[in-house]
Amino acid sequence: MDHNKRDFSANARLPGICALAAVIGVLGTIAAFALLNLIYLFTNVFFFGTFSFANHSPADNHLGVWVVLIPALGGLIVGLIARFGSDKIRGHGIPEAIEAILFGKSRMSPKVAVLKPLSSGIVIGSGGPFGAEGPIIMTGGALGSLLAQCVKVTAAERKTLLVAGAAAGMTAVFGTPVAAVLLAVELLLFEWRPRSFLPVALACAVAGFLRAIWFGVGPLFPLETAPPSAISLVSCLILGVASGALASGLSVALYATEDLFAKLPLHWMWWPAIGGLAVGLGGLIEPRVLGVGYDVIGDLLHQHLAIKVAIAILVVKAIIWVIALGSGTSGGVLAPLLMLGAGLGIVMGPLLPGHEVALWPLVAMAATLGATLGAPLTAIVFAFGLTHDSNALLPLLAATLVAHGFTTVVMRRSIMTEKIARRGYHIYREYGVDPLERHHIDEVMTRDVKTIDASLPVREALASFFGPSQSHRAYPVVRGDRLVGVADRETLVALTDAENGVGRDMTLGGALAASPPVVALPGENCRLVAARLAVQGLERVPVVLDRESMKLTGIVSRSDLVKPARLHFEEEQKRERFRRVAWRPAKRRRQV
Helix, strand or coil: CCCCCCCCCCCCCHHHHHHHHHHHHHHHHHHHHHHHHHHHHHHHHHHHCCCCCCCCCHHHCCCHHHHHHHHHHHHHHHHHHHHHCCHHHCECCHHHHHHHHHHCCCCCCHHHHHHHHHHHHHHHHCCCCCECHHHHHHHHHHHHHHHHHCCCCCHHHHHHHHHHHHHHHHHHHHCCHHHHHHHHHHHHHCCCCHHHHHHHHHHHHHHHHHHHHHHCCCCCCCCCCCCCCCCHHHHHHHHHHHHHHHHHHHHHHHHHHHHHHHCCCCCHHHHHHHHHHHHHHHHHHCHHHCCCCHHHHHHHHCCCCCHHHHHHHHHHHHHHHHHHHHCCCECECHHHHHHHHHHHHHHHHHHCCCCCHHHHHHHHHHHHHHHHHCCHHHHHHHHHHHHCCHHHHHHHHHHHHHHHHHHHHHCCCCHHHHHHHCCCCCCCCCCCCCHHHHCEHHHHCECCCCCEECCCEHHHHHHHHCCCCCCCCEEEEEECCEEEEEEEHHHHHHHCCCCCCCCCCCEHHHHHCCCCCCCECCCCEHHHHHHHHHHHCCCEEEEECCCCCCEEEEEEEHHHHCHHHHHHHHHHHCCCCCCCCCCCCCCCCCCC
């Protein structure tokens, strides 16, 4: 047994990264507190004319028809901030964070950390139909990235700290640390490794504990429904399909709206103001669609609104959200999706089999969220974290997975990745264990290695091993069983240059002593060695027992490293049958 082989890669830097992640958890919580208070402040300034941090709903305003101009004013201010500050504040935050992670080496600017919460506070405070989660994900991510840029870390470690800040911010806003960790895994990290998972989880835990200081404890929307009956499975299937259809329709409508704005003969700076006019008109029709709307979500979940009101909220909120977000303003998607999903559940609840009418707003809310984001596990745990309703877990699981399956089949990309694809970057979100990581060098290397003795003169080695009967491109050079280097034709020809005779009588050991050989160890995984070959520009490397003894045990080439990929291909593509099932009953013999 090789005691050097592990389930997970060893990482001595993990404790230090975890310590930084804990600090980022604190910063993310502070940023969430600041963002929510900015929203409260601007809501009071725009709708009530007071300088106050009290939590008031914009639906309670008495502006009458003048309410139409308030969101337009907020959109105009944000357009100016984006034009002359940073255009990175445009959008709902999560796609921008993904783009920075995958294509920007997780580097974000200080401007984003300041302007994103400011612009989001203005937009939402002036009635924008958005949530605070997208902006806090972007803001927390920017804080994590900035802290990582102040210390010497790799791009992978910087990504971990960026995601830690984003997930910590989400935890602080909603009080759902486990869902925030799952969001990181399903949308942001693009890997499942302790080196990234543990720091992110720690940042969420820190934010979860600190949240109680500013936001109190307990779920945001406490709820308790009755245990579901067996017939509820049918309702879950129907509601899952409906939620998937709603998610698909919202995504198509959003990007169609973006395309319409792009055709306007105006600079994009003016688009948020135009979108704000649509928001203002929607607020005039149904005031409860303005702002974050956490109170409205609570009313929908607790069945405090009539079906006609729920239909009005569902239709108006969907329209103004699509227009506002398509205009390129700053705001999040989670809270609007929660409201739209809950509205769908209210409308469909009386039509579904069974009698658990109170259950369906919660189930549709999670199913719509999971299908839209392409993150079903996040949505399921998120819904539970918001309500602490354990009776709903099984229906949440069934409906959300059906909705996710629906959108996976009918849509090429989610609402998150479509925006990035439009910028020229394609993201493939499926990932698994790399077959090169599942196999180690001692499983694929060639053990019977032909070597050259280090005492052989360079000229003789060139004639004997690299002449007409040459069988290998390169040979390990050994002294006893200790590796000295690797000899190939190009190296030896350079040493026996005909003009100056350099190295003509030198031994191979002496010629190769100046450059230590690149080697592999038997317990290293194939992916690591493949990367080493690519970086060094080599086609093969000798395998040694350890770096101290340098005892040669084999050699591994690029063709050897293809073997795990071939096995993986067979597992994925080769169809086999090992048993045959007799579908027809055996015929009985006639009795004579």
